[in-house]
Amino acid sequence: MSHRIETIALPAMSPGTQRLLKVHRFGTPGARPKIYIQAGLHADELSGILASHHLLKLLNEAEARGEVTGEVVLVPVANPIGLSQNVLTVHAGARYVRNGGDFNRGWPNLFDGLPAALEGKLGPEADANVAAIRAALRARVEQLDQRDEVSALQRALLMLSHDADVVLDLHCDDEALPHVFMMPQHWPAGADLAADTGSAACMLCDDSGKHCFDETNSLPFTKLAKLLGDRFPIPPACFAATVEFRGQSDVFDELAEKDAGGLYRFLQRRGFLAGEPGPPPESCAATPLDETDYVYVPVAGLIAYKVALGECVRKGDVVAEIVDPLADDPMQARTPIHAQTDGLVISRCLKKLAAPGDSIGIIVGPGA
Numbered sequence: 001m002s003h004r005i006e007t008i009a010l011p012a013m014s015p016g017t018q019r020l021l022k023v024h025r026f027g028t029p030g031a032r033p034k035i036y037i038q039a040g041l042h043a044d045e046l047s048g049i050l051a052s053h054h055l056l057k058l059l060n061e062a063e064a065r066g067e068v069t070g071e072v073v074l075v076p077v078a079n080p081i082g083l084s085q086n087v088l089t090v091h092a093g094a095r096y097v098r099n100g101g102d103f104n105r106g107w108p109n110l111f112d113g114l115p116a117a118l119e120g121k122l123g124p125e126a127d128a129n130v131a132a133i134r135a136a137l138r139a140r141v142e143q144l145d146q147r148d149e150v151s152a153l154q155r156a157l158l159m160l161s162h163d164a165d166v167v168l169d170l171h172c173d174d175e176a177l178p179h180v181f182m183m184p185q186h187w188p189a190g191a192d193l194a195a196d197t198g199s200a201a202c203m204l205c206d207d208s209g210k211h212c213f214d215e216t217n218s219l220p221f222t223k224l225a226k227l228l229g230d231r232f233p234i235p236p237a238c239f240a241a242t243v244e245f246r247g248q249s250d251v252f253d254e255l256a257e258k259d260a261g262g263l264y265r266f267l268q269r270r271g272f273l274a275g276e277p278g279p280p281p282e283s284c285a286a287t288p289l290d291e292t293d294y295v296y297v298p299v300a301g302l303i304a305y306k307v308a309l310g311e312c313v314r315k316g317d318v319v320a321e322i323v324d325p326l327a328d329d330p331m332q333a334r335t336p337i338h339a340q341t342d343g344l345v346i347s348r349c350l351k352k353l354a355a356p357g358d359s360i361g362i363i364v365g366p367g368a
């Protein structure tokens with residue numbers, strides 16, 4: 001099968017306007033393994049979008065050589081709504097301007113109703129169980145609300161992703177080293193993804209409770225395994241991960257080509273594409289998300305960092321000082337912010353004005 005391009009129209013939110021979702025498909029429909037890759041769900045995170053642009057070229061070449069062995073579905077711009085949200089010259093692509101909702105939070109819970117839907121349909125064969133679960137998930141996704149552009153976008157993306165063996169959601173952070181999030185059930189098998197994306201850290205989280213896109217795809221399997229795993233074999237059949245390709249300013253062809261090359265080798269390694277990827281680079285360690293310090297600040301002020309990206313800190317080290325420029329005495333104007341864990345600084349804020357409760361960085365704990 002040749003490269004196929006689909007365009008999905010989202011419902012118009014005002015007369016005369018409409019958002020379009022573009023989907024690229026490679027390989028034979030229904031072939032296994034299937035991978036679904038999307039970028040720009042937070043639409044102001046452009047590094048994954050540019051990496052997808054480069055990956056698309058590589059996939060076209062692979063298709064021409066007959067080297068697509070599984071099914072590959074790529075959505076280079078997963079959120080055309082957010083991509084268009086330019087507010088007073090500032091691109092505000094992470095949250096929906098109509099209600100402030102984060103585009104990567106509050107996704108539909110696909111586990112709802114799943115145990116009942118599978119009553120009498122599970123048995124002793126793991127592969128047959130996975131197929132039954134995917135069929136039930138499809139029925140659930142088909143019934144999702146699609147009355148407005150955001151719910152229709154969610155439904156459309158889940159229709160593409162829910163039955164994939166691997167789901168990659170490409171994001172970036174503010175100012176960051178590459179890193180990746182996945183479930184503990186997928187480690188250490190997922191070390192190849194961490195390695196091929198050049199990740200400096202891999203954070204493991206069973207269920208963040210935030211209803212993010214990646215978990216929406218992977219959690220139904222692990223929740224079912226917890227509920228019914230003593231009676232039926234239920235593998236964690238959807239390996240979903242969020243890849244953070246550095247920071248918002250890191251949008252350059254040189255980096256995106258490198259990132260696309262890494263993704264391509266991962267696809268070869270996992271059997272979506274033919275060809276020899278070479279030995280995997282050394283992977284970083286994995287760390288439970290609980291051991292990650294998000295460096296919350298208690299006061300408002302300007303952020304003066306005392307650590308660089310990639311720096312290793314000890315618990316108690318001063319990570320930053322929050323400066324109150326209106327303090328009467330400049331000697332009393334600085335609040336030191338201490339690291340809560342030993343670890344590696346992988347993220348800092350681009351904007352340097354903090355409010356109480358803000359997170360101003362990520363320090364990945366001892367495993368890193």
Ligand SMILES: [Zn+2]
Nearest residue numbers: 042045171172
């Ligand atoms: Zn993001």
